[in-house]
Amino acid sequence: MSWLSNIPPGIKNIFKPKDDSSDTLWSKCPGCGEMIFQRDLDAAHQVCPSCDHHLALAPSERLALLYDDGAYEEIELPDPVTDPLKFRDEKKYADRLKENRRKTGQQDAMRAAYGTVDGVGVVAAIQNFKFMGGSMGMALGEAMLKAAEVAVEKRAPLVVFAASGGARMQEGILSLMQMPRTTIAVQMVKEAGLPYIVFLTNPTTGGVTASYAMLGDVNLAEPGALIGFAGPRVIEQTIREKLPEGFQRAEFLLEKGMVDMVVSRADMKSTLSKLIRLLIKERRQAAAALPAAADTHKPEAAPNANKKPAAKTKDAKKAPPLDKAAE
Amino acid sequence: MRTYLDFEKPIAELEGRIADLRQMDGETGVNVAEEIEKLQGKADSLLADAYSKLSRWQKAQVARHASRPHFADYVSQLVDDFTPLAGDRAFGEDSAILGGPARLRGRSVMLIGHEKGSDTAGRVEHNFGMARPEGYRKAMRLMDMAERFDMPVVTLVDTPGAYPGRGAEERGQAEAIASCTEKCLGLHAPLVSVIVGEGGSGGAVALAAANKVLMLEHSVYSVISPEGCASILWKDAAGKGENKAQDAAEAMRISAQDLLELGVIDSIIPEPVGGAHRDVRLTVERLGDAVESAIRELEHLSPDELKQQRRDKFLAIGRTGLA
Ligand SMILES: [Zn+2]
Numbered sequence A: 001m002s003w004l005s006n007i008p009p010g011i012k013n014i015f016k017p018k019d020d021s022s023d024t025l026w027s028k029c030p031g032c033g034e035m036i037f038q039r040d041l042d043a044a045h046q047v048c049p050s051c052d053h054h055l056a057l058a059p060s061e062r063l064a065l066l067y068d069d070g071a072y073e074e075i076e077l078p079d080p081v082t083d084p085l086k087f088r089d090e091k092k093y094a095d096r097l098k099e100n101r102r103k104t105g106q107q108d109a110m111r112a113a114y115g116t117v118d119g120v121g122v123v124a125a126i127q128n129f130k131f132m133g134g135s136m137g138m139a140l141g142e143a144m145l146k147a148a149e150v151a152v153e154k155r156a157p158l159v160v161f162a163a164s165g166g167a168r169m170q171e172g173i174l175s176l177m178q179m180p181r182t183t184i185a186v187q188m189v190k191e192a193g194l195p196y197i198v199f200l201t202n203p204t205t206g207g208v209t210a211s212y213a214m215l216g217d218v219n220l221a222e223p224g225a226l227i228g229f230a231g232p233r234v235i236e237q238t239i240r241e242k243l244p245e246g247f248q249r250a251e252f253l254l255e256k257g258m259v260d261m262v263v264s265r266a267d268m269k270s271t272l273s274k275l276i277r278l279l280i281k282e283r284r285q286a287a288a289a290l291p292a293a294a295d296t297h298k299p300e301a302a303p304n305a306n307k308k309p310a311a312k313t314k315d316a317k318k319a320p321p322l323d324k325a326a327e
Numbered sequence B: 001m002r003t004y005l006d007f008e009k010p011i012a013e014l015e016g017r018i019a020d021l022r023q024m025d026g027e028t029g030v031n032v033a034e035e036i037e038k039l040q041g042k043a044d045s046l047l048a049d050a051y052s053k054l055s056r057w058q059k060a061q062v063a064r065h066a067s068r069p070h071f072a073d074y075v076s077q078l079v080d081d082f083t084p085l086a087g088d089r090a091f092g093e094d095s096a097i098l099g100g101p102a103r104l105r106g107r108s109v110m111l112i113g114h115e116k117g118s119d120t121a122g123r124v125e126h127n128f129g130m131a132r133p134e135g136y137r138k139a140m141r142l143m144d145m146a147e148r149f150d151m152p153v154v155t156l157v158d159t160p161g162a163y164p165g166r167g168a169e170e171r172g173q174a175e176a177i178a179s180c181t182e183k184c185l186g187l188h189a190p191l192v193s194v195i196v197g198e199g200g201s202g203g204a205v206a207l208a209a210a211n212k213v214l215m216l217e218h219s220v221y222s223v224i225s226p227e228g229c230a231s232i233l234w235k236d237a238a239g240k241g242e243n244k245a246q247d248a249a250e251a252m253r254i255s256a257q258d259l260l261e262l263g264v265i266d267s268i269i270p271e272p273v274g275g276a277h278r279d280v281r282l283t284v285e286r287l288g289d290a291v292e293s294a295i296r297e298l299e300h301l302s303p304d305e306l307k308q309q310r311r312d313k314f315l316a317i318g319r320t321g322l323a
Helices: A009-014 A038-043 A059-066 A093-104 A138-154 A169-176 A178-191 A232-239 A250-255 A265-279 A282-289 B006-028 B033-052 B056-063 B071-078 B120-125 B133-148 B166-170 B173-186 B201-205 B226-233 B235-239 B245-252 B256-261 B280-299 B303-316
Strands: A026-028 A035-037 A110-117 A120-127 A158-164 A196-204 A218-221 B097-104 B107-114 B153-159 B191-200 B212-216 B220-222 B267-269
Touching (some): A059 A110, A059 A158, A059 A265, A093 A169, A138 A158, A138 A169, A169 B226, A178 B201, A218 A250, A218 A265, B056 B191, B056 B220, B056 B226, B071 B097, B071 B107, B071 B280, B097 B133, B097 B280, B107 B133, B107 B280, B133 B153, B191 B201, B212 B256, B220 B256, B256 B267
Parallel strands (some): A120 A158, A158 A196, A196 A218
Antiparallel strands (some): A026 A035
């Protein structure tokens, strides 16, 4: 459940800031060790052209890759109490937060956005592993709930891009409580009859995997992504033996029946788009265009949604206008 | 033989001397009753004093005490006709989580809980209360059954955490925990959880997303064990071989009193002086009273209201009452 113990040293290196190499034109692929022209890597959205190794992709880049014309609205997220325990280890949690906010330009580990994917409105929640290992604390719980609320309001599917070492220990029991809280977010979307799709990226472990990241109507995973409950090191210490190559990787989870598909980054948008179009009910899209009175969905689906449903366009293929919820 | 914890050493010494004196009394005929009484008074007040100001780390030791009442004790002393049901109908049986219908003070309930085992063989048999996916899937099956037969579900949580083993991973430990939590949250029957010992991380939460969450006075509930947290966040100290588990326990605020203050649990069940293990019968009785009154409070709610109350309760955590 810890967010650092779960990360093998190889993974840590991938996420090391490229400070020392950012002004050089070449990057070394952690997969095959080859030197790759940075421009080629960027053009391939951080996938190695020679071995197909999927390197970390920044949230903004992924959202741009997902949404039509790379355009989306950032969803404003609630700002819960920070550092509720006044936690301090070898460092103050408050300082760690400041540092990570400066480093990533994000308020916390999850962002949420709304935009269209091949013309269909989609809410995305995306974790940034660079923000304290993508760890789940109160801010992330509130982000998931907000994303779910907007999805229900707009009758849009929710896609979560997971990347996390698990719960944020510095928030103690309050981080653990985000397991049931994010699960409620998932239930809200499912009860509204909307697709909930999880896209697992490298790495996703601990309490995140053991809550919203394994509850998708469809679970998709990027090639080579490490996905599990306990980290490999913890397992090896427990069973006192070495784990085989590929254990807990996306392909292994596919074989074990835990994910539906392993999807290359190049196919991410088309796969999501196809699934969403198949799963979303035409009737619901049409209903969304009707006034609120015609809404017969269970009110419990969105206990926090006190806003009126957003104005919707009748043509699902056209981008629905963005309202205040998506400012 | 009573097992004493580190901080109980002075009490252990006194109680040892009392035992010696008692033996002497029988052997020599010397009247030592007065001395025994004096020492007993001193031991009692030391014990009461120590337990009135346990540190969080000491509470973790009490919560893990080998003689602490476990699931088996509640089964034998709290309920009648407990009928354990086995298996997840998919892979196997996991005896780290036990469960089945039982009669609690006249009422049919579904009783589910972790069992740690009470001796070496038992601990191995129950895998120290560390469940595999099958355990959580069995729990889900029993919750479904409870819902169909309109029975309250009572869970007793006592686990260091879900088992981090190879097979458990292969069979979807994360998915099992996630789905079991989802099952708890979707339940249309009353669900009352008591953290009776260790509430270890996701392996505990999967059985504790309840309408009412209670804790025994000296039990602990945390996102990671103090030892685990220390090894990760106090890396420098760990490198030097220092154990910072105590600091981690303090920083994470793992006690029942902390959790009540943070709005995470509903109430605390007081333990006998010296901890639950000093008077198992009294502990079980108090737990029974608390669970019974929690069920009574929930009984008037409709199935939908039960689900909504649970949801609202978890949504409220962290939104109010924090500094
Ligand atoms: Zn490569």
